[in-house]
Amino acid sequence: MKINESTRSLGAYGALLILFASNYCLACNDRVASGTQEQQKDWWQTAQFYQIYPRSFMDSNGDGIGDLKGITSRLDHLKDIGVTAAWLSPIFKSPMVDFGYDISDFYDIQDEYGTMDDFRELVAEANKKGIKIILDFVPNHSSNESEWFKKSVRRERGYEDYYVWADGKYDAEGNRIPPSNWLQSFRGSAWEWREERQQYYLHQFAVQQADLNYRNPAVVEQMKRILRFWLDQGVAGFRVDAVPVLFEVEPDENGQYPDEGVSGATDDKDDRAYLKNELIENRPETIDMVYQWRQVMDDYQRIHGGDTRVLLIETYAPPAYTMQMYGNRSVEGAHLPFNFNLITGLKPDVTAPLVQQAIDQWLNNMPAGRTANWVIGNHDQRRAASRYGAQNTDAMNMLVMILPGASVTYQGEELGMIDGVISWEDTVDPAACNSNTSIYEKFTRDPSRTPFQWSDGKNAGFSSAAKTWLPLAPEYEILNVEVESSSAYSHLAIYKSLVELRKTSKTLQNGAYKYKALDDGVFVLKRSLAGEETIVFVANLGNAAKTVNLQTDFDTYLPNAMNLKILSADSSKTIGTEINLTRLSLESGEALVLGRR
Ligand code: NOJ
Numbered sequence: 001m002k003i004n005e006s007t008r009s010l011g012a013y014g015a016l017l018i019l020f021a022s023n024y025c026l027a028c029n030d031r032v033a034s035g036t037q038e039q040q041k042d043w044w045q046t047a048q049f050y051q052i053y054p055r056s057f058m059d060s061n062g063d064g065i066g067d068l069k070g071i072t073s074r075l076d077h078l079k080d081i082g083v084t085a086a087w088l089s090p091i092f093k094s095p096m097v098d099f100g101y102d103i104s105d106f107y108d109i110q111d112e113y114g115t116m117d118d119f120r121e122l123v124a125e126a127n128k129k130g131i132k133i134i135l136d137f138v139p140n141h142s143s144n145e146s147e148w149f150k151k152s153v154r155r156e157r158g159y160e161d162y163y164v165w166a167d168g169k170y171d172a173e174g175n176r177i178p179p180s181n182w183l184q185s186f187r188g189s190a191w192e193w194r195e196e197r198q199q200y201y202l203h204q205f206a207v208q209q210a211d212l213n214y215r216n217p218a219v220v221e222q223m224k225r226i227l228r229f230w231l232d233q234g235v236a237g238f239r240v241d242a243v244p245v246l247f248e249v250e251p252d253e254n255g256q257y258p259d260e261g262v263s264g265a266t267d268d269k270d271d272r273a274y275l276k277n278e279l280i281e282n283r284p285e286t287i288d289m290v291y292q293w294r295q296v297m298d299d300y301q302r303i304h305g306g307d308t309r310v311l312l313i314e315t316y317a318p319p320a321y322t323m324q325m326y327g328n329r330s331v332e333g334a335h336l337p338f339n340f341n342l343i344t345g346l347k348p349d350v351t352a353p354l355v356q357q358a359i360d361q362w363l364n365n366m367p368a369g370r371t372a373n374w375v376i377g378n379h380d381q382r383r384a385a386s387r388y389g390a391q392n393t394d395a396m397n398m399l400v401m402i403l404p405g406a407s408v409t410y411q412g413e414e415l416g417m418i419d420g421v422i423s424w425e426d427t428v429d430p431a432a433c434n435s436n437t438s439i440y441e442k443f444t445r446d447p448s449r450t451p452f453q454w455s456d457g458k459n460a461g462f463s464s465a466a467k468t469w470l471p472l473a474p475e476y477e478i479l480n481v482e483v484e485s486s487s488a489y490s491h492l493a494i495y496k497s498l499v500e501l502r503k504t505s506k507t508l509q510n511g512a513y514k515y516k517a518l519d520d521g522v523f524v525l526k527r528s529l530a531g532e533e534t535i536v537f538v539a540n541l542g543n544a545a546k547t548v549n550l551q552t553d554f555d556t557y558l559p560n561a562m563n564l565k566i567l568s569a570d571s572s573k574t575i576g577t578e579i580n581l582t583r584l585s586l587e588s589g590e591a592l593v594l595g596r597r
Contacts, residue, residue, distance in 0.1 A: 044237075044310045044335055045371045046509045047084035048401075048499060049134070049408045051239075053379045054088055054113055055099060055469060056451050056462070057411060064465035066451075068114035072122045074454075077481060078131055081414050081492075082499035085132035087239045087312065089379060091119070092138075095145050097208040098430055099449075100136075101241060104143040106226045116233075123234040132236035134310065139223050139289075140242045141209040144201075148222075149210050153197050161216045164202035164248065166255055168193065180257040182248075182280055187270040187434045187443075190280070204245045204280065206430045214247055214289060224296050231300050237310030240334070243290065243325070244317045247283040282321045287333070290325050294332045310335040312373075316344070319365040326370045336373045336406055342399075343381055350388045350396075350541050352517035359403065359515060372405030377413055383448045383473075384410070386419040388541075391589030394494050394568035395539035398591050401498040402525055402537040404513050411452055415484055416491035420450035420473035428470070446470055453480035489569050497566045501593070507532045518553045522546050522586065526556055532597075536562060538584065539591035550581040562594035 058070030068091065078086055090100030093108045100110065109119055123133050142148055151159035166179035178191035178200055184207075191200040192207050202211040212219050227238065251257050260275035268274060290313060297309040313334040315322045327333030345358035362372055376396050377384040385393045393416040400407045422444055424437040432444030450470045454461030456477040459468050477483070484490035502508050511529035518524060521542020528534045536558065540546050550558050561578045568591040573579070579594055586592075 041509060042308050043084065043132075044308060044406060046502070047406045048082055048502065049312070049373075049406060050078060050081075050083040050086045051378055051408065051410045052086050052088050053411060053449055054091055056449050058452065058454070059463035059465065059468075062464040063112065064463050064468045065112050066462070067112065068109070068118040068122050072118070072125050075126055075129055075131065078126075079129045081409075081496055082503060083131055083409075085134050085236055085310075086126065087134040088136060090136045090138060090241075095143055095208065097143070097206055099428075101138055102141070102143040102206065102209045103138055104146040106138075106142070107229055120233065127234070132307075133234070134237045134239055134312070135230050135235050136241055137223075137227065137230075137238040138241040139212070140246050141203065141205060141211050144203075144208045144210045153194055155197065158218060161213050162219055164211045164213050165197065165199045166191070166202070166251065166257060167198075168200055169256075181259040181275065182257070183260075183270070183272040183275055183277075185272050186431045187272075202248070204242070206434070211245075211248075214285070215250070220289070220292070224293070227293065227296050228300065231297075231304075231309060235309075236307065237297065237312070237335075238293075239312045239314065240290075240293070241314055243286060243313050243315050244281045244321070246289055247285040249279040249283065282317050287321075287324045290333050291327060291331050294327065294334065298332065308335070313337040316340055319361055323365050323367060326367055328367070336371060338375050338408070339373050340375055342374060342376050342396075343387075346388065350392060351520050352523035352541055353520065355399070355523050355541065356515060356517040363513075372403065373408060374400035374403050374405065375408040375410075376400055377410040377448065379410065379449055380445050381448060383417055383419045384413050385416045386447070389589070390416065390418060391570065392539075392541055392591075393491055395541060395589065395591035397491070397495055398498060398537050398539065398566065398568075398593055399523075399525070401502050402508065402527060402535065402593065404508075404511070404527070407502075410448070414492055414495040415453060415479045415481065417450075417453060417479055418473055418475060419447035420471060422446040422450075422470065426471055447473070455480050455482040491569060494566060494569060498593070501535075501565065505533065505535060507535050511535075514554075514556050516554050518548050519546070521588075522548050524548075524550060524554050526554070526558065533595045534558075534562075534597070535565075536594040537591070538586070538594070539568075540586035540588055543588050545585065545587050547583060547585045550584055552582075559596050562596040564592060565595045566593035567591070 055066045057066045058074045059066050060069035060073060091109055091113045092103045093105035093110050094100045094103050109116055126133050148159060148162050152162040168176040169179060171177050178189050182190040184190040184203055185205050190202055190204055192203055193200050203209050204211055260277060260279055263276045265273045294311055297311055301309055311334045313325050315325055315337045322337050325334045325337035339362045341358035341361050346354050366372060384396055388396050424440055427440055427444045427446050429445045432440040435443050450473040451460055451462035451468050453476040460472050460476040460480055484492035487493060507527050507529040511527040513527055515525040521540050523539050525537045558581055560582060561580050564573055564575055564577050564579050567573055571590045
């Protein structure tokens, strides 16, 4: 087995776990898992998760900002596209510096989004339609306007060590400087001075997002209380934010923190990537905290009954670290650590070998018995259709639906929504605002946060306001629910056919898988299950038309011909016709789902 750099940096413990995981994979026959009819899957294992960015989903009161009543009013869309569980980005009280990821009261709802009653109504109405609601849990930090932070600044009893505080250092000229060279995610030092307390506090994100101190048992307990509080409101689980940065290295006996080494990745000294970030990311203590949260979920279900409450973990980390989030032989961890490989691995362009590699990296590292998941976008990334090229929109939606495990859709991906064009004046994301007019486009996450497109009417049917909080994205006149619902060949229609297939096909739920990049452009994936229909997904992700022979080029049994079940919007083939696999021509961007019993 190859121990790569990221494995090595985890030390013996990480390497051992990887060895453990890969030993299991040796039992799989080269990307072929055995599919059996009997497997009983829990709801989340084949779920279609859908991320709602509440600020941009639906505005019910005409203030240009999405809200809870807006979501409730549009639950039929979720039902229509087969969503199992909707994850809401943060809806809690917040000064909105990082649009809800800076929470000032974890137990209450942000006024502009609605009230606690609105939230209860949303959960009840969603549940009536068979849709579960999942909340965003932001454990790493709170707003610096939270009561906890104010008390901690004043060193009030019980709150003295609620955050990561440290004395400053002094340079040769006697000037006070931060405790270490650590950088925040949104540019600049990760330390901020507080005159009143005469100390610096740590913030891995914006200055207004103070890092909670997980070495303080009171903080650990408080955060578990928050989980139980929202479980009591009927949520089906949590997406957990920014997990890899939960713990930092411990200070020395004088309360001093060591500096990070320089990475060599960039010359920009304010960019977090300038440093290695080994001391402030992916610490072993964090993994145990995830296991503790899983215990909270399981205990809750044991006491209160009902369906499994899930934990979906945000981890942009090396596989050796991420895979530990699943748990191990003796302890359960996250149900699903998000798999971002199809985002991080398909750069600068999407090619079939890169898709194969991205899938390999998850499935070959995943411990046995765990469930995979597939993500192609979220509110932190450019729109999938813009990143992969609009012509590959359907191919990528097909891929995440046909691969084994859970699929995750970011609102608008079902429509093929593309990036908004955001000027420096319009950008509001702190990641961009902390930079400058010439480089902000590299950092802004606003292009994927523009209002959801319901129709070709005013504000795309999102709001009746004169101005929406972010401008509309281009092509909303074509890429919207109303227009796409009236066509059998829209991205939305294709998405719905995929969902239908996923829900009804035992092969997709329990079947074996095999996949291959046939060349730079053509990627093929087969799912099969004894006694059930075999499903094949094939896509030409390249820029030129191709003709392939799936019988000889794909090292697995396939019949001469299969029936065309679903095709990409621009394909000129006809659904229901028989397709000859020995001479299959595919235009650039063409993607097909085929079936044969
Ligand atoms: C990850 C979230 O997805 C992102 O939007 C946010 O800025 C950071 N965590 C900080 O909470």
